[in-house]
Amino acid sequence: MDRTNISNAISDHMPQHLGFDNTWVNNTGTVYCIVFTLFTLPNNFIVKRVGAHRWIPILMTSWSIVTWAHCFLQNKAGYMIVRIFIAITEAGFIPTCLFYLTTWYRTKELPERLAWFWALQAFASAFSGLLAFGVFQLAGRAGLYGWQWLFLIDGVVSHFVGFLAFLYLPYTPAHTGTLLRGRKPWLTEREVQIAVTRIIRDDASKADQQKLLTWADIRSAVTDSRVWMHLLIIMVQFIPRVPIDAYFPTMIRDFGFEVTISNLLTVPSYIIGLVVSVIVANSADKRCYYAFHVIFCCVWFLAGVLALELLPDNTGRWSLYAALLFTQSAPSYHGLHIGWSSANLAPVGKRTIFLGAAIGAANIAGVPGSQIYQQSDYPRYHTGNWANVGLAILPILLLTFQHFRYVRLNRKREATWNSMTEKEQKHYTETTTDKGNDRLDYRFTI
Secondary structure, eight states: OTTTHHHHHHHTTHHHHHTOOHHHHHHHHHHHHHHHHHHHTTHHHHHHHHOHHHHHHHHHHHHHHHHHHGGGOOSHHHHHHHHHHHHHHHTTHHHHHHHHHHTTSOGGGHHHHHHHHHHHHHHHHHHHHHHHHHHGGGTTGGGOOHHHHHHHHHHHHHHHHHHHHHHHOOSBTTBOOOTTTTTSOSSOHHHHHHHHHHHHHHOGGGGGTTSOOOHHHHHHHHTOHHHHHHHHHHHHHHTTHHHHHHHHHHHHHHTTOOHHHHHHTTHHHHHHHHHHHHHHHHHHHHHOOHHHHHHHHHHHHHHHHHHHHHSOTTOOHHHHHHHHHHHHTSOOOHHHHHHHHHHTOOSHHHHHHHHHHHHHHHHHTHHHHTTSSOGGGTTTOHHHHHHHHHHHHHHHHHHHHHHHHHHHHHHHHHHHHHTSOHHHHHHHHHHOOOOGGGSTTOOOOO
16 A cells, blocks of 8 residues: 555645646656665565565565655655655565565465465555545645545554564564464474475475575576566566556546545456456466466456557546556456566575566666656557557567477477486486576476
8 A cells, every 4th residue: 555555645636735747756756666676686685684574574664654754745855755765665575575475385386375465465556545535535634635644544554564563474484483472483393394394395495595695696597588588578567557557546537537536436446456366376376377377467458558548539537437447457467477487487596586676677667667658648648558558569479488488498308308318317417517497307387
C-alpha cells in the first residue's frame, strides 16, 4: 500500500495542492526509479551480513517514517525529497524478501509462492483504493487534505507492522527461534531436519546460503548472458505498466467520475489480476512451460492497451473504464518469471545477485516509463498508448527466444552426456571446474 498510494494521492489533486503538474510528477518518478535502482545493487551484500530477518523490519520501519512524513509536504521540492527517501528505504525490501524465500522453499515451489507474493501486492493496491475512498472523506479534518490523511494512516499502520516484524521473523529453517516465541522455536528439531534436508537435496549450493558474496559470484553473474536476457525481459515488461499504474485512478477521474468513485473503481482490476495471476502460476507449476504462461499475461495486457487506444474520443465513460479495467487487470507475471529465472540460475551466489538486479531492472524501467504519458498528450495519451503497444509486443518475442534457447541447450547437453561412458561421466563430475547452470549435467527448467 505504501508503494501504490501515490497514484491515489495524485487523483486527489495532490500535484495542484503542492503547485506542480504531471510533468513534475513524471520527472520525480524518473528520479525515484534511478535512486531505487542504485540502492538495490548493494542490498544483497548487506543482507548477507545483517540477515534478512533483521533487514526486512529495518527497511519497513524506515519507509514507514517517510510515508507518514508525506502529510507535512508544502511544495514540489519537498515532494521530490520525500520520494527520493521513499526510494532509498524501499529499494531493498523486495530483493531481501526474494532471498529470504529461497532459503525456505525448493526451486520448483518458488514460482507459485512468488506469484502469491506479487498477487498480495495487487490485493494491497485494491485495498489502497478502498482505503482512499474512505479516507478522502476526511478531507478538511485537522486542516489536512484527503491525500495527507492517506499517507498518515498508511505510514502509522506500516510502522506498527514493521515493529512486529522484529519480533516474529525467524532467521533460517535451521534457526527458528524469535523474540515473539520466547524459548520455543517455530519448528521442532525433527521439523528443522526435514526443512533443511529438503532444501539441500533440491539445491546443494543452498548449504552455502548464508555465506558472503564473492567477486567470483559477481563475475559469474555478469558474464552469464542468460542473466542479462531475464533482466531485459523484466525491464521491458514494466516500462508500459509504469504510466498506467501512476495515473490509473486519475484516468478514471478524467473519464468523468468523481475522485472518491474513481479510486473505488480501481479495486476490481487488482482483484481480477490477483486471482488470474495465482491460477496462471498454479498451472505453470503443474505443466511447466513457464514462458508460454508468461506470454499469456503479456497478450492480455497488449489486447487491453489496443482497446484503450482504438476507442474513439467520444466513447462513453463506462466503455473507456471497461477498456482501462481490462488493461489493468492483466495478471502480473513478475513473480512467475522471477521464479522461472531463479530456477535456471545457479549456484546460490549468482542467484542472489540476480534477485537483487531483477528488482533494480524492474524499477529502472520507471525512467523511460514515467515519460510515456506526457502533459501534451493529455487526457487520452494516444501517442503514449502506441508506444505501450510496441513495448508490450517486445517481451513476447524475448520470452519465446529464451524458452527455445533453454530447450536447445537441454537437448545439446543431454546428447553430449549420453555420448559419454559412465567412467567419463564420473570423471567429469569429480574434476570439472564448471559451476551451477554451466555444468554439463545441469538441466534448465522449461
